[in-house]
Amino acid sequence: MWRTTRRLLSSNRVSLSRLTELQLLQQKLLLLSHLLTVNCSPGPLLDVVVDRYDIPKVCPREVEIEDFVRYHFNGTFFEDGKKFDSSKIHYFDFYWMAFFAVLFGVCSGQILIFFLITFFHEHASFLPTGTMIPPQATLVFEVLMVDVFNPKDDVIVEAKEVPKGCTRTTVTGDYIRYHYNGTFQDGTLFDSSYQRNSTYNTYIGMGYVIQGMDKALQGLCIGEKRRVIIPPHLAYGEKGVGDFIPGSAVLVFDIHVIDFHNPKDPVNIKVTHKPQECNMRSEADDLIQYRYNSPSAFDSPSTTTLGANNVILGLEEGLRGMCVGERREVVIPPHFGHGENEAGGVPKSAVLFFELELVELQKGVPEDYMFVWVGDGPDPLFPAMDLDGDKQVPLEEFSLFIRLQVQGGKGRLRPGIDADSIIKDMFDNQDRNKDGKIVEDELTVTEDEVSKQARDEL
Numbered sequence: 432m433w434r435t436t437r438r439l440l441s442s443n444r445v446s447l448s449r450l451t452e453l454q455l456l457q458q459k460l461l462l463l464s465h466l467l468t469v470n471c472s473p474g475p476l477l478d479v480v481v482d483r484y485d486i487p488k489v490c491p492r493e494v495e496i497e498d499f500v501r502y503h504f505n506g507t508f509f510e511d512g513k514k515f516d517s518s519k520i521h522y523f524d525f526y527w528m529a530f531f532a533v534l535f536g537v538c539s540g541q542i543l544i545f546f547l548i549t550f551f552h553e554h555a556s557f558l559p560t561g562t563m564i565p566p567q568a569t570l571v572f573e574v575l576m577v578d579v580f581n582p583k584d585d586v587i588v589e590a591k592e593v594p595k596g597c598t599r600t601t602v603t604g605d606y607i608r609y610h611y612n613g614t615f616q617d618g619t620l621f622d623s624s625y626q627r628n629s630t631y632n633t634y635i636g637m638g639y640v641i642q643g644m645d646k647a648l649q650g651l652c653i654g655e656k657r658r659v660i661i662p663p664h665l666a667y668g669e670k671g672v673g674d675f676i677p678g679s680a681v682l683v684f685d686i687h688v689i690d691f692h693n694p695k696d697p698v699n700i701k702v703t704h705k706p707q708e709c710n711m712r713s714e715a716d717d718l719i720q721y722r723y724n725s726p727s728a729f730d731s732p733s734t735t736t737l738g739a740n741n742v743i744l745g746l747e748e749g750l751r752g753m754c755v756g757e758r759r760e761v762v763i764p765p766h767f768g769h770g771e772n773e774a775g776g777v778p779k780s781a782v783l784f785f786e787l788e789l790v791e792l793q794k795g796v797p798e799d800y801m802f803v804w805v806g807d808g809p810d811p812l813f814p815a816m817d818l819d820g821d822k823q824v825p826l827e828e829f830s831l832f833i834r835l836q837v838q839g840g841k842g843r844l845r846p847g848i849d850a851d852s853i854i855k856d857m858f859d860n861q862d863r864n865k866d867g868k869i870v871e872d873e874l875t876v877t878e879d880e881v882s883k884q885a886r887d888e889l
C-alpha cells in the first residue's frame with residue numbers, strides 16, 4: 432500500500448484541513464493516474480512537498496472542492512532539472528475539476544511549486560507524450576494558477592474607490608463611459624481601454640455587453656473604481672474568443688467610471704451662491720460675461736449673447752436666470768452638449784460639468800434690433816426728440832436724446848457694440864434726405880415704413 436506523508440515547509444503552505452486523509456489519497460491517485468501511464472504497481476512511498484511563493488496579497492477566491500481550474504505548469508526531474516512535461520508543450524485540457532490536493536486553498540494568480548516524489552519498483556512509466564519517467568524519479572511541478580471558478584459562481588464585485596457625496600448610481604438604461612483593464616486572474620492583461628486612449632461606452636443592462644458586465648455596471652457612482660470578476664458562464668463561456676480569450680476563462684476587469692447619464696436626463700443646475708441683491712436676471716438677448724471652471728477670479732471671463740446660439744444648449748440653459756455674482760454647478764448630459772460628436776477635446780457622449788459665475792450682465796435687445804424702448808416710447812416722438820424745440824434734430828441732439836433714454840432706463844441699446852456708431856446709424860436712417868438733421872416729416876412716413884422703421888430703429 433501507499434504510505435503518505437506530508438511535510439509543510441513554512442506557515443503559508445497549502446491548507447488541507449478540509450480534506451480527510453482518504454480524500455487526500457484519492458486526489459493523489461487521480462493525479463498520478465492522469466500524469467503517468469502506470470504500467471506497474473506504484474511504489475510504497477509517495478511524498479508530496481508543497482512550497483508556495485508569489486502569494487497574492489488579495490485572494491478573492493480560493494480553490495475549493497468541485498471548482499474548475501485552469502493553470503500552467505512545468506514539470507521537471509528533480510535530479511537533473513530536465514523538463515518532462517509542460518503546459519506549453521503539452522496542450523491537454525487544463526480545465527479540470529480541482530482534483531490536485533495541493534491546489535486546494537490556492538489563490539488564482541498564485542504560483543506554487545510542489546515536489547512529487549514517487550518511488551517505483553522495477554519499471555519505468557510513460558507519460559501520454561511518450562516521455563519516460565524512470566523508476567524512482569522525483570518530479571518537480573511548478574504550477575501557475577490561471578483561474579478558478581465554479582459554475583455556481585456569480586459576478587464578484589469589489590468596490591475600490593467610491594467617491595464621497597455620490598447621490599446617484601447607475602441603473603438599467605443609463606449610458607456609461609468607463610475605462611478598464613481586462614486581465615485574467617493571473618494578472619495577464621488581455622484588453623485595455625487605456626491603451627486605446629478611449630473609454631468604452633455602452634448602455635447598461637440591455638445586453639450590449641457580456642452578462643456579467645451588465646450586472647457589474649449597476650449601482651456605480653461617477654468616478655468610482657471597481658474590480659469585477661466574471662466567471663466564464665457569464666462571460667465568453669467555454670469557447671472563449673479566438674486567440675483573445677481562451678475557453679472557460681475567468682475575466683477580471685478593473686473599471687473606472689468616467690461618467691454616465693440617461694437619455695432622459697435634463698440639464699442639472701445647482702445654485703451654489705446667490706448674491707443678496709438679485710434684481711436682474713439673465714435672459715435671451717442679454718450680453719453677459721461669465722467665468723467657467725475657473726480657479727481664479729482674475730481669469731478673464733467669456734462673453735456671449737444669450738439666445739444667439741453661441742454656446743451648447745446645456746450651457747445656454749445653465750447661464751439663464753442668473754444674477755450678477757451668482758454661482759452655479761451645471762451638469763450637462765451629452766444630448767444637451769456635444770452629443771455623439773467629439774468637439775475640441777471633448778470626447779463623444781461626454782457628460783459635461785461646469786462651475787459658472789455670472790460676472791456682468793447687460794440687458795440686450797432682440798435679434799436684428801439696435802435699440803428698443805423699455806415699455807412704450809414717447810408719443811408723439813418728434814417733440815420729445817427735439818430737445819430745444821427748434822423743429823430740427825441734428826446728430827448731437829439725437830445722440831443726447833437717445834443717451835438720456837438709456838440712462839433713464841426707458842430705452843436700451845444693443846450691448847457689445849460701440850454706442851456712438853449705433854446712434855450714428857440710427858440717425859442716418861432717419862435723416863432721409865441726408866441734410867444732417869431730422870425734421871418731423873422725416874419721422875412721419877407711410878404706414879408701412881412707420882411700422883418697419885419702428886421695428887428696426889425707433
Ligand SMILES: [Ca+2]
Pocket residue numbers: 817818819820821822823824825828
Ligand atoms: Ca432741435
Ligand SMILES: [Ca+2]
Pocket residue numbers: 861862863864865866867868869870873
Ligand atoms: Ca433731414
